[in-house]
Amino acid sequence: MSSLNITDEDFVIDNDVLSAIRKSLTRNPFDHYVNGVCGLIICLLGIVSNALSFSILIRRVMRLSTYVYLAGLCLSDFTTCLFLLPGYILNAYPLEIPDYDLPRTYAYTKLLIIAGAISTTGRVLSVWLCVAFTIDRWIMICRPFVGPIYCTMKNARCVTIIIFIIGIFYAFPLVLEYEPHEETALNEILFANTNKKNYRYILSKLGKNSIFRWTYVLINALGVYVIPLTIIIILNRKLLISIRLLEQRSAEYRAPSPTKQGVTVMLLATTILLLVFRLPSATISIMWLISAKMFINEKPPFLLRKFHSIANLCATLNAATTFIMFIIYGAKFRSEFTNIYCCCxxxxxxxxxxxxxxxxxxxxxxxxxxxxxxxxxxxxxxxxxxxxxxxxxxxxxxxxxxxxxxxxxxxxxxxxxxxxxxxxxxxxYSIEREYDFMNHNNPNRNLQQHYELTT
Known part of the structure; x- marks a missing residue:
């Protein structure tokens, strides 16, 4: 047999094969509604609500160390919702638009990597700020003699700044974990006659490093979920016991309840909400420790991806709903909000x-x-x-x-x-009354008649 000289121009892709490739790149409705529409609506509501909460908590009227931590919590939740928008906007495109027609440029892919790192850091900051104000409330309620010494606004500002600085160091490796990658095979098949190019982010060399992966998994599991959530559960239990004792003593001595008890109830509701919505993410983190191969694969199982998407949506919902807890349980926050924004x-x-x-x-x-x-x-x-x-x-x-x-x-x-x-x-109405009325209005006439009668 003679040798065959074949060039790239001799390859011709059939139209049926090309249509089958395009059909295989159709988008999943679950990702469209969960990671797109629902997430986009929640993020927009979270941006507005956290901006309103932050503007109220930084006012001079809110003179309490706990409000400093809550202002930092609103700032971290605002950052989370803001930097989750690029990913949700991309998935919120109509289902009729196929995946290869989405704006997956190099710049947008790089933006997705940076926004994902910052939003992940914002979620971590929210957890540790909840730990900070839980400890603050525990000292004020359960250790009232040392509370005025440690629970000051100056110390609260210092602790909040330190937490945000640690968050910057946490976010820096996450930015380098992924890198944009050009899909050359797909671009040559679908966009051979155009200059359009599709990019996706994949693990970089640092992200593929086993030491980095296991270090990140341990820090994320222990430092973000296990340790802080355990501290929150233990201290909240002690706070509930202390509040019940205070209510019993107030009922026995017929004394009014403490004035700052409403702040403690508001913080308890906020931390309980965090525990409920962060439980799926904590489960995902523990699954990383048990079997990391499922997550390292290019395409993990579909049910696992579904659960991961729901866990991310719950964490986003937690970042957007702290405002509701402030309005329901915070009397001072509610009064300030109505005085400023409820003009009608x-x-x-x-x-x-x-x-x-x-x-x-x-x-x-x-x-x-x-x-x-x-x-x-x-x-x-x-x-x-x-x-x-x-x-x-x-x-x-x-x-x-x-x-x-x-x-x-x-x-x-x-x-x-x-x-x-x-x-x-x-x-x-009688004649006598009318006559008396006339006499009353004319006293000179009365005197004259009296004088005539006497004379």
Whole structure:
């Protein structure tokens, strides 16, 4: 047989084969909805809620060391939600768009690597900040004599800064763990006539190093989940016991409960929420220690990838829902939030207060006018034929009482008020009353008639 001279131009890919390759690159609906749509919505809500929480917790009114840790927690959760957006946006593209048409450029792939490292670090910082404010609350409640010495805002700021500095050292190796890789075979098949190139991130030389992998797995399992979560569980149990004892003593001595107990309840709710949503991630980390080969493979089992995606979504949900715990259990946080951001509620309250004040003022004016009318009627009953001098005095007294708006009625005027109301209910119009009314309005005429009768 003669030797065959075959070049690259002699290879021709059939259209059926090409369509089969493209069909095999269709996207999975589970990744689209879990790692795309749901994650994108949760991240957007988390960015807004953590920004609002951070703006309230850094105010000068929140003068407590615990609020410093909570402000750091909101900052780390905000960073987590912000840097998870690139990956969720990529998976949130419509399912009709195939995987090879997604914008998998070199720059975007590099952005995914850096954003993934920062978001992972943000989750770690959130766990250790929860440990920090749990210890702070435990010292304040269970060790009240040394609490004012150690639980200060200055110490809280120092501890928070130290945690963030350690987080920078933790994130630096994660950035070097992966690197962008060009898919040359796929680009030659699908994009032979175009300049488009697809990239994906794969493990770098550092990431493939067994020493680095096992060191990272141990640090992630012990330092991120096992040790901090154990500390949180133990101290929270002691805090619950102390709160129950305080409530029992307050009930026995009929004393009010401590003023800062609401802050402790808010922190307990926040840590319990963290434990619930971080449990799947802790399970994944322990599975790394048991069998790392499943995760090192290029394509791990589909059920394991599903569980990993759900664990990441739960961790993202935890970063976005701390604001809800602050609103429900934090009375001071809730009042500051309503005073700053709930402008509509404040306007309604102001309108209600103005309406109530105006209503009270109207009632006062009605009462004062009733008192004046009552005093005038009593005076008329005592002296039915006053002279000019006494009439002027009565007018002077009437003017003095009408100018001053009083809110209380004298005891002697109450029966007259009742009589006046009864007269209003059943008015009587007679000739004698009309004649008396005319005489009362014209005192000079009364004097003249009296003088004629006497003479």
């Amino acid at each position: 509620l404040n306007r309604l309250k102001r309108k209600q207060v103005l309406f109530n004040n105006q209503h009270e003022q109207n009632i006062k004016e009605i009462l004062s006018s009733d008192i004046n009318v009552n005093e005038q009627s009593i005076t008329n009953q005592i002296n039915p034929f006053p002279i000019n001098q006494s009439y002027g005095k009565v007018r002077q007294v009437d003017t003095r009482h009408s100018s001053s708006a009083t809110t209380t009625t004298s005891i002697s005027s109450l029966p007259s008020l009742r009589r006046l109301r009864y007269q209003r209910r059943s008015p009587r």
